[in-house]
Amino acid sequence: MIDNINTDIKILNEKINKESAIIDLLMLEMNKVIVGQKHMTERLLIALLSNGHILLEGVPGLAKTLAISTLSKTIDANFSRLQFTPDLLPADIIGTQIYSPKKETFSVKKGPIFANFILADEINRAPAKVQSALLEAMQERQVTIGGQSYELEKPFLVMATQNPVEQEGTYPLPEAQVDRFMLKVIIDYPNKEEEKIIVRNNLAKSFPQANAVLKTDAIIKARDLVKEVYMDEKIEQYIIDIVFATRFPQEYGLENLKDMISFGASPRASINLASACKAYAFIKRRGYVIPEDVRALCYDVLRHRIGLTYEAEAENISSEDIITQILNSVEIP
């Protein structure tokens, strides 16, 4: 069946099969440290390959921070870890100008954001002004210090974690910033077998360590290949329909959701869903996107982009419930 595929896509498939070896390498190294959590590691790779940022949410102790730091270690790149606290200042992240009395000039002291991989740990523990300091960096991939803009290194990926349980002393991320995260992944508990291995690994004499197996160039090359993954106009239409259904549910026969959604997903959601689908197809060694890819990523791309009304909250309806209803109503091409 695959033999009938258009020559361009066939070539792309072969190319992807060849180049996607880096996925195996990364997965192998990550699996040395991270037990289970396949969904999370796969999403981390999607974010890495589609030049997006990722927000991991889960209760403490689910290896969120470990997963991110492990991914950073597998790639020979600069890595910064920012522990967000209530007293953190924007200058602590982006850097500042320092006056030298000797030279009578200001010099720029770059902050930890000048790295390839940023781990923003417990991002909701810092106030909004610090969170918004990340905005320009995340979207424009540049930082402005003292009126001068500085481009950030490539690849640049912000991987943030947040804990949904403790609400005291936390600052919920503003909608504008949440929207800048390509994916919001909810981490669940490992199963019994996985937890057994986790215990064993932690009690062993030495904890497994991940090695740097890739250069940043390989990632940039893979990203270029991901962009080449074919997305049919029908798939584009499917993505648009899903995103529009979050905005105008009544047009898709979902009148009951009209009062549940205060605001729908932004155009950035469509862009991110499309590019995440391409990265997902790449991970699955395919040169083309299928509806399965869209459905697989819909929750992670849309869950933080749908605003719920008080009515929805009162009725205990989550954004995941809304996405499920939308997916069950929008026709697959």
Added chain:
Amino acid sequence: MKKLIIFILIILSNKISLAENFQATLDTNAILIGQQIKFSLKCSDLNSEINWPILTDSILNGIEIIKFSKIDTIYNKDTSITYYQEFIITAWDSGAYYIPPIKLNNNLVSEGFLLNVFSIDIKESDSLKDIKEQIEAKFSLLDYWIWILVLLIVLLGIYLFNKFFNKSNQTATTKKVVIKIAPNIIATNALDKLEKKKLWQEGKIKEYYSEISEILRTYIDSRFNIIALELTTEEIINKISKNISSESTKELRTLLLRSDLAKFAKSKPIDVENNESMLLAKKLVDQTKVEIHE
């Protein structure tokens, strides 16, 4: 000394005689707050001019007049006249009030009174009480006349509607007969129609497979009650595999995957496969149709 005693006695006797002509009386000297008591003025055997006090709202600051009578004039047998007036008074503040003597003229002066007003002892354990009991409104049908009228009009309207409109409907009743076509017939007809379009023969492979997969999904939707139009190929296969044979599942998978590749990956199946796809679709519909036994 003797002269002084005689003078005092004369003065006292004069006073006593004056008090007998003009009397002010009070029911009691001690009341509870808000309690109403009677205060009266009585004057008789008048030979001199008097200034009768005009009391309408209060006797003094704090003692209110609730009600007062007209000045009553009584003609006595001995040709003397007695004037009498009654007041119902009360006080709203606790304390001791001194009602000063009332003077009609230099000779006619009443006594002064001390009126003690006590408040009610309130214990913390006592429950709250209304000042007055609630007054229940008496039920009257007249209060609801407008609603009764509306109800009667509505009932009349329903009666007239039934009488005239239903009659006319009864005379020309045509029952709508909904003919439900079996899903397999709809699917077979659609597949036949698609075959006649000769889409793949004209190079419209994508359109051909889009239609063939839509016909099959619609069929699965209505035949198996699975929302196949909103499910992916793998999801459909997972759900339908319990309802159809493994061979049919395998064929359906082949057909849907081939369609997916044609739709999303620019795949161009060869002519034999295109023909086979139509045959597979028809076979699937035929094998999974609901048998109707007459």
